[in-house]
Amino acid sequence: MSDPDLGTDLGAVFGPTAEGAEPELVQLLTPEGELREHPEFSFDGSTEDVRGFYRDLVLTRRIDAEATALQRQGELGIWASLLGQEAAQVGSGRAMQPQDFAFPTYREHGVAWCRGVDPLRLLGLFRGVDQGGWDPRDDNFGLYTIVIGAQTLHAAGYAMGMQRDGVVGTGDPDRDAAVIAYFGDGATSQGDVNESFIFASVFNAPVVFFCQNNQWAISEPIERQTRIPLYQRALGFGFPGLRVDGNDVLACHAVTKAALQRAREGSGPTFVEAYTYRMGAHTTSDDPTRYRLSEELEHWKLKDPIARVEAYLKRGDLADGDFFRAVASEADELAAQLREGCLSMPDPHVLDIFDQVYGEPTQELQAQKEQYAAYLESFEGSHA
Amino acid sequence: MSDPDLGTDLGAVFGPTAEGAEPELVQLLTPEGELREHPEFSFDGSTEDVRGFYRDLVLTRRIDAEATALQRQGELGIWASLLGQEAAQVGSGRAMQPQDFAFPTYREHGVAWCRGVDPLRLLGLFRGVDQGGWDPRDDNFGLYTIVIGAQTLHAAGYAMGMQRDGVVGTGDPDRDAAVIAYFGDGATSQGDVNESFIFASVFNAPVVFFCQNNQWAISEPIERQTRIPLYQRALGFGFPGLRVDGNDVLACHAVTKAALQRAREGSGPTFVEAYTYRMGAHTTSDDPTRYRLSEELEHWKLKDPIARVEAYLKRGDLADGDFFRAVASEADELAAQLREGCLSMPDPHVLDIFDQVYGEPTQELQAQKEQYAAYLESFEGSHA
Amino acid sequence: MSSVTLAKALNSGLRAAMEADPKVLVMGEDVGKLGGVFRVTDGLQKDFGEDRVVDTPLAESGILGTAVGLALRGYRPVCEIQFDGFVYPAYDQIVSQVAKMRFRSLGRLPMPIVIRIPFGGGIGAVEHHSESPEAQFAHTAGLKVVAVSNPVDAYFMIQQAIASDDPVVFFEPKRRYWEKAELDESAPPPPLFSSRVVREGTDATVLAYGPMVKTALEAAIAAAEEGRSLEVIDLRTLSPLDMGPVLESVRKTGRAVVVHEATVNLGMGAEVAARVTEQCFYALEAPVLRVGGFDTPYPPSRIEEEYLPDLDRVLDAVDRSLAY
Amino acid sequence: MSSVTLAKALNSGLRAAMEADPKVLVMGEDVGKLGGVFRVTDGLQKDFGEDRVVDTPLAESGILGTAVGLALRGYRPVCEIQFDGFVYPAYDQIVSQVAKMRFRSLGRLPMPIVIRIPFGGGIGAVEHHSESPEAQFAHTAGLKVVAVSNPVDAYFMIQQAIASDDPVVFFEPKRRYWEKAELDESAPPPPLFSSRVVREGTDATVLAYGPMVKTALEAAIAAAEEGRSLEVIDLRTLSPLDMGPVLESVRKTGRAVVVHEATVNLGMGAEVAARVTEQCFYALEAPVLRVGGFDTPYPPSRIEEEYLPDLDRVLDAVDRSLAY
Numbered sequence A, B: 001m002s003d004p005d006l007g008t009d010l011g012a013v014f015g016p017t018a019e020g021a022e023p024e025l026v027q028l029l030t031p032e033g034e035l036r037e038h039p040e041f042s043f044d045g046s047t048e049d050v051r052g053f054y055r056d057l058v059l060t061r062r063i064d065a066e067a068t069a070l071q072r073q074g075e076l077g078i079w080a081s082l083l084g085q086e087a088a089q090v091g092s093g094r095a096m097q098p099q100d101f102a103f104p105t106y107r108e109h110g111v112a113w114c115r116g117v118d119p120l121r122l123l124g125l126f127r128g129v130d131q132g133g134w135d136p137r138d139d140n141f142g143l144y145t146i147v148i149g150a151q152t153l154h155a156a157g158y159a160m161g162m163q164r165d166g167v168v169g170t171g172d173p174d175r176d177a178a179v180i181a182y183f184g185d186g187a188t189s190q191g192d193v194n195e196s197f198i199f200a201s202v203f204n205a206p207v208v209f210f211c212q213n214n215q216w217a218i219s220e221p222i223e224r225q226t227r228i229p230l231y232q233r234a235l236g237f238g239f240p241g242l243r244v245d246g247n248d249v250l251a252c253h254a255v256t257k258a259a260l261q262r263a264r265e266g267s268g269p270t271f272v273e274a275y276t277y278r279m280g281a282h283t284t285s286d287d288p289t290r291y292r293l294s295e296e297l298e299h300w301k302l303k304d305p306i307a308r309v310e311a312y313l314k315r316g317d318l319a320d321g322d323f324f325r326a327v328a329s330e331a332d333e334l335a336a337q338l339r340e341g342c343l344s345m346p347d348p349h350v351l352d353i354f355d356q357v358y359g360e361p362t363q364e365l366q367a368q369k370e371q372y373a374a375y376l377e378s379f380e381g382s383h384a
Numbered sequence C, D: 001m002s003s004v005t006l007a008k009a010l011n012s013g014l015r016a017a018m019e020a021d022p023k024v025l026v027m028g029e030d031v032g033k034l035g036g037v038f039r040v041t042d043g044l045q046k047d048f049g050e051d052r053v054v055d056t057p058l059a060e061s062g063i064l065g066t067a068v069g070l071a072l073r074g075y076r077p078v079c080e081i082q083f084d085g086f087v088y089p090a091y092d093q094i095v096s097q098v099a100k101m102r103f104r105s106l107g108r109l110p111m112p113i114v115i116r117i118p119f120g121g122g123i124g125a126v127e128h129h130s131e132s133p134e135a136q137f138a139h140t141a142g143l144k145v146v147a148v149s150n151p152v153d154a155y156f157m158i159q160q161a162i163a164s165d166d167p168v169v170f171f172e173p174k175r176r177y178w179e180k181a182e183l184d185e186s187a188p189p190p191p192l193f194s195s196r197v198v199r200e201g202t203d204a205t206v207l208a209y210g211p212m213v214k215t216a217l218e219a220a221i222a223a224a225e226e227g228r229s230l231e232v233i234d235l236r237t238l239s240p241l242d243m244g245p246v247l248e249s250v251r252k253t254g255r256a257v258v259v260h261e262a263t264v265n266l267g268m269g270a271e272v273a274a275r276v277t278e279q280c281f282y283a284l285e286a287p288v289l290r291v292g293g294f295d296t297p298y299p300p301s302r303i304e305e306e307y308l309p310d311l312d313r314v315l316d317a318v319d320r321s322l323a324y
């Protein structure tokens, strides 16, 4: 607004510079599969790497599709699909070094894949047999976190631990480590997430805040969380923020690699907004037709993260039919294994939970366990 | 850092533009008492207004000094002194319209004065006779809030209420209203404060976030809360932020007036960082010698908010000896009244608390009250 | 008279309250177009507009904190917490602001805020979606806490809670959202803060609230077949507790069992047991026994049925009580 | 042997723990140069550096959330919450993350975090500085909760808590920070999670913890002058409760009074009363009586002495118990 009598337009003079203006988006591979130049970023990998990405993308999507099917058939209680976000997850996941650590939400199946977590382990939470079936220390991939934003503070703290362990800014590429925190557009409204920005910036902790802006927080569009491009949030906390085409695996890889490198070198946090779209429902319990138009979906279908890589590989004859067939059948095998593994997942035993609460068990809890065991026995095995 | 092999310096290219650079500070009256031009802001008041500010500043400081003395003499349990922050509070307080609403911390004695709250009422909380002795609806001045940052969300919500009441952007200056939320530099690290920025910006609520950066949060310097100038925080949330000389009452008035006007007109929130200094201890319980150097204090003494107004008035012969004497004696009278009022403040009666918890009393609580009353009587009045 | 689900009854109650008072607002995550993940606010935004049915940013402390500001401005916000486990980010605003504002202001400032919380387990959900945090709010002076067990109460209690000038934490038994009952909207409801005998009996008293009332009633039916007569009381209000009907019943039966999903340790059962024992010590034939969650976090859903109190565990406790 | 205040004993205990294990960190607001508002961390940053004694941004959720991350990285954070009333912004991280991480990970991930909370009233402070939130944490499975009553326990219990692989909420009686006692650092301490008889008696048992232990002992002395013999137990651990000594004592005396500053409604007394009644029903001559804060928020300090349980109110409860 202009305010003549006060002679100043606060918004114009002191407002966010980029307000309104279309933010620039880092893109290295167009939806049509053409490489694009960018003044700051370039993909430094080989064709082999691109084929690897393609494989990751396809397998990740296949895992996701199978899990969705398993839920439909009642084998999972719920599933949070990553459909449409494969490139953001594979690109960032493949940018990590083994010594880096990732803190996921509940949707990072593609990152888990890149870290080497057995996809079957991911199903436990959704099947209701456990609440986190893998050991985060095995692949430096944290447990899924359902409380929105909570894991971003864990990431900042873990990064502070890396600083104290002397594995930041040593110059030794095999030693220097960083943390990547995953979260969604909706999560940026949580106090915890903003506090994690503060801790990370004040302590200059090696964290990459990787936000997958899939345009929706269940039924709420991005406008309910911010009125400026999300990546600009970082400017308010004193570290770089940038937006990358979240459906472009090459761009996501290049940008995340640079951000992680920056963190490892001791230059502190970076906010990466991966601009993408949630192609499916929020979860299998959700019905998006209640709140969004199919036009939007059609529009984003044209930006599919896998199609563009396939087009790129084919156009340049960088992969032949055998390659694509091989990946396809590998995907089918993986899916079959996943299904088989899911169906044969053992149910937990209720008596075990009493031993998982504390490291040093309490008499009280042990007594409860024994009493309950005796109680269950009294039904001659009908319960137990 | 520069990162040749990746060909980009994220910090330089995507970082906060103003990082490092000395932020510009809105100042209209120099410490020497000389008026200063500013491209965006000018003081639009009369000499009479400036004399009024001088009076407000002196009386506010006197109230504060008397309260500190009362604490030293054991009449108050604790006191949070505003010494050094008078200009920020008087300048912003006098920029408000009657229909505006202020949400204070525990240190806004100067704002309370401007709103017309009886200074004696402020003492209740610190003397321990009540937890908020004034009715916020009388002068549109909220109760002191001790939980850091909590009031900023109340401010955003209150402003959302104003929007629903149709008193924003009507163009009627007597009708349009806005909210001003006071908080400190330390408070900017709280999740609540950042969430209040989000609610205010997403709903474009009429709030002025007035942050008194007095450089310290008890013993923690501003570096523990941010690594860039605080006013830039607003850019991350999509609304204007600016820094004003918090010891310059004219600048604080002009800037706050413009920000409030902007809010009333429906243009949304503004973040005002009043750059000032906590000249005293955090509270009377604190010992700043444990954590800060006296040099700093000496440096800030030269920027005293009252001295510069006095110098300005004297230099231009805008006030004579009688005026200054009159203000001085008014201050003494006020202090004497305050002291007298404090000493004669009645203690609360413990039985009254049972009636202040709920609007619709509960049987349980009534029973507790009666039992306790009977119990107290059993000591034949020795307790009651 | 129409047969409605508990969720629908809440929806009708909200609608009635919004029609009756323009100051009533609904706010929360996904309460607008979606109508909430349980559809309790279905259609309200369409009919009352975005100013009165507000999809908020994803921040629970922000929801409650702005609700406090709206209440100070004269509004009556009804805040939806999407799931029990997500109320904790708002805990500070609830216990230090919502609960204390009136007291802080010497009784001057009312906080007519309703905090709706779908609570409890049994729906096969993932972590944080099956919590029972009611005791923590009941322990907090300044709040009032109620729990709904059936559609008829749901319809009336939500309106009574909204009409209250005191903040009410309103617990909804999510696993019972789809249970139906005949609702006569013209039948005068009992007071909000009252408990009620829902089945008469003579041998022992079973006290429950929210989702466990149905379980208690099923237990009473099973017990009857074995010739034991159980009186079942729906506490309905958890703070303040309405001890009248409870004490009367226990004086009659001499035995009491309290049932809830929450962890037994410091759960509602502890307070009820302590008060019953204090207030009818000589009438007790046996100590008040408690049936509830074990002292573990809520388990993976595949074993939740074994974790949750059920008919058998209630009867087992009744047997132990009768054995004294 | 030296005479030390409770605050100094904690300081020495922290120092000993930091010397013993380089993974131990102290973090919180003003814990560095200032040494905390109660000087409990006095001098630690000077001797152990800013990496191990961390002045954090002013954000409690941030403190606990980053502590979780540090714990996952192998550190043992000791988080100071400046005052009881300011733990609530961290409530979500404490109950949903700190308390559940091990359970969520099938027992794999330990959370060796200590949350130090100066609690209780009696120091003439303003609002939010005199809260007693212990019951809410004791109700939370996954946490362990202890309360210190004297300098000797303070010195040993803080070290034991830091050595624990489970998260411990560590309550410090702020009004007793300046009380002194002889401390023999070489005397072997009792286990952390044990309660203890601190005065033997025969007529009734008084159960207390934290700041109320001194009050209970004073009451016992006064009672003795009137010829009544009270046994006083310092609970020390609130979760898990150590019922052994409690039951033994009540079986002997037949009467019990529980004392705490927290609101009686759903306070620790409720759980203790429920368990005592359940576990020695026939031994009870009277119901377990509770003395604590009324069901109101903490009042202005000028009347806190009337609000807080004192010697007279404890004796009054004892009289009522003996009257049965």
Ligand SMILES: Cc1ncc(C[n+]2csc(CCOP(=O)(O)OP(=O)(O)O)c2C)c(N)n1
Binding pocket: A105, A107, A146, A147, A148, A183, A184, A185, A186, A187, A188, A214, A216, A217, A218, A278, A282, C029, C058, C060, C082, C086, C089
């Ligand atoms: C603290 C908290 N509040 C509410 C929820 C319920 N909830 C689960 S997912 C979700 C939306 C998250 O949106 P976003 O952050 O954009 O992530 P996305 O699901 O789109 O990947 C909500 C509100 C939660 N899990 N945690």
Ligand SMILES: Cc1ncc(C[n+]2csc(CCOP(=O)(O)OP(=O)(O)O)c2C)c(N)n1
Binding pocket: B105, B107, B146, B147, B148, B183, B184, B185, B186, B187, B188, B214, B216, B217, B218, B278, B282, D029, D058, D060, D082, D086, D089
């Ligand atoms: C949530 C919360 N945490 C901690 C405290 C204790 N405390 C009171 S004032 C203060 C420092 C506040 O600093 P700042 O926001 O800069 O305001 P100032 O006191 O400098 O005016 C702290 C940590 C509190 N009141 N609330």
Ligand SMILES: [Mg+2]
Binding pocket: A184, A185, A186, A212, A213, A214, A215, A216, A217, A218
């Ligand atoms: Mg999203």
Ligand SMILES: [Mg+2]
Binding pocket: B184, B185, B186, B212, B213, B214, B215, B216, B217, B218
């Ligand atoms: Mg400050």
